[in-house]
Amino acid sequence: MSSKLSNAPIEHRSRRKRISLIACAVVIIIVIALAIGLGVGLTRKGSGNNDPSSPSSAPTSTVSPLPSPTVQPTWAPTVNSTWQIVLQNPLELSSDATSITPDVEVYDIDLFTNSAEVISTLHKLGKKVICYFSAGSYEPDRPDSGDFKDADKGKEMDGWPGEYWLNLNSTNVRNIMTKRVELAAQKGCDGVDPDNVDGYSNTNGLSLTPADSISFLSFLSNATLAHKLSMGLKNAAAIIDDVLPLVHFSVNEQCAQYSECSNFTAFITHHKPLLRRQRRRRELQHRHQAHGLGRVGRVLQLLGLHHAAEYELNA
Numbered sequence: 001m002s003s004k005l006s007n008a009p010i011e012h013r014s015r016r017k018r019i020s021l022i023a024c025a026v027v028i029i030i031v032i033a034l035a036i037g038l039g040v041g042l043t044r045k046g047s048g049n050n051d052p053s054s055p056s057s058a059p060t061s062t063v064s065p066l067p068s069p070t071v072q073p074t075w076a077p078t079v080n081s082t083w084q085i086v087l088q089n090p091l092e093l094s095s096d097a098t099s100i101t102p103d104v105e106v107y108d109i110d111l112f113t114n115s116a117e118v119i120s121t122l123h124k125l126g127k128k129v130i131c132y133f134s135a136g137s138y139e140p141d142r143p144d145s146g147d148f149k150d151a152d153k154g155k156e157m158d159g160w161p162g163e164y165w166l167n168l169n170s171t172n173v174r175n176i177m178t179k180r181v182e183l184a185a186q187k188g189c190d191g192v193d194p195d196n197v198d199g200y201s202n203t204n205g206l207s208l209t210p211a212d213s214i215s216f217l218s219f220l221s222n223a224t225l226a227h228k229l230s231m232g233l234k235n236a237a238a239i240i241d242d243v244l245p246l247v248h249f250s251v252n253e254q255c256a257q258y259s260e261c262s263n264f265t266a267f268i269t270h271h272k273p274l275l276r277r278q279r280r281r282r283e284l285q286h287r288h289q290a291h292g293l294g295r296v297g298r299v300l301q302l303l304g305l306h307h308a309a310e311y312e313l314n315a
């Protein structure tokens with residue numbers, strides 16, 4: 001369709017698995033991006049408003065936000081919840097474990113590779129569990145991969161051989177995702193972290209638009225709230241204002257790299273947590289200073305992200 005000829009999409013891919021392999025590189029990228037990217041972001045939005053407490057730093061949208069669902073999830077993370085995300089491998093946790101390191105409140109783990117027993121053990125240890133799955137991409141190695149049709153698939157994802165963008169309008173895709181959400185409920189997950197919902201900002205081969213993502217998140221909201229599960233929004237800065245009423249937290253990987261951290265402050269002003277994929281600030285700041293780049297903590301604070309939950313990469 002003609003939209004192929006419009007703005008060249010900006011590659012904006014998630015980096016969710018295998019990340020620990022490149023953790024050191026990522027930290028360095030984040031450090032540099034914080035020094036340069038956040039600085040640029042601040043400069044850009046700095047004109048005419050120097051009051052750091054002003055909520056006007058939240059981007060405004062011309063589209064009305066979707067109405068708030070009438071159903072609430074049983075549990076959702078809060079602004080100061082502590083997190084750990086472990087996607088590359090299943091958690092190693094024996095059913096008689098009496099503690100887990102790190103001793104955070106919330107674990108974000110892979111829906112398929114972790115058993116109901118592991119989730120139950122996490123609950124016994126007083127933890128809440130968010131289950132990760134890819135909602136907008138075909139992965140070849142999942143138990144239900146054979147249920148996708150060729151017509152559901154768009155372009156192969158840049159940097160992820162064998163993984164393809166999915167048509168978010170497809171009834172078949174939505175049925176598969178409904179089953180994934182049901183599996184999350186059966187396994188005892190408290191919330192879900194659906195990845196790759198921002199195909200519109202990538203070369204997807206399907207002419208996906210932000211409106212398609214908004215419609216898809218509306219569908220996912222219904223599917224998850226049927227089981228009273230909370231739901232996160234992964235990246236997808238451009239649609240935050242539209243879908244904010246439907247989502248309970250943000251999972252963000254690369255806002256600094258794309259100079260768009262300020263776009264995520266809408267979550268904070270609505271008392272919803274930001275799960276940022278980064279090293280703990282103290283460590284980051286330490287490394288940052290070691291590189292002679294100044295103080296990261298202060299940059300985050302200026303952006304109003306000081307309530308952002310922080311967690312460590314599973315490096």
Ligand SMILES: *[C@@H]1O[C@H](CO)[C@@H](O)[C@H](O)[C@H]1NC(C)=O
Binds near residue numbers: 079080307
């Ligand atoms: C989160 O922690 C900060 C710093 O301890 C505190 O000022 C703030 O009130 C807390 N927010 C919530 C919602 O608990």
Ligand SMILES: *[C@@H]1O[C@H](CO)[C@@H](O)[C@H](O)[C@H]1NC(C)=O
Binds near residue numbers: 168208209
């Ligand atoms: C999805 O459906 C909407 C409404 O029918 C349509 O406008 C849009 O072009 C479709 N998108 C794709 C990628 O098929």
Ligand SMILES: *[C@@H]1O[C@H](CO)[C@@H](O)[C@H](O)[C@H]1NC(C)=O
Binds near residue numbers: 219
């Ligand atoms: C979600 O559920 C509401 C209320 O049940 C319904 O009106 C709406 O059409 C549903 N949306 C989608 C995308 O399924």
Ligand SMILES: *[C@@H]1O[C@H](CO)[C@@H](O)[C@H](O)[C@H]1NC(C)=O
Binds near residue numbers: 045058060237238
């Ligand atoms: C982020 O916010 C800025 C400033 O409001 C805006 O220009 C930009 O388009 C936003 N980015 C996205 C991806 O929506």
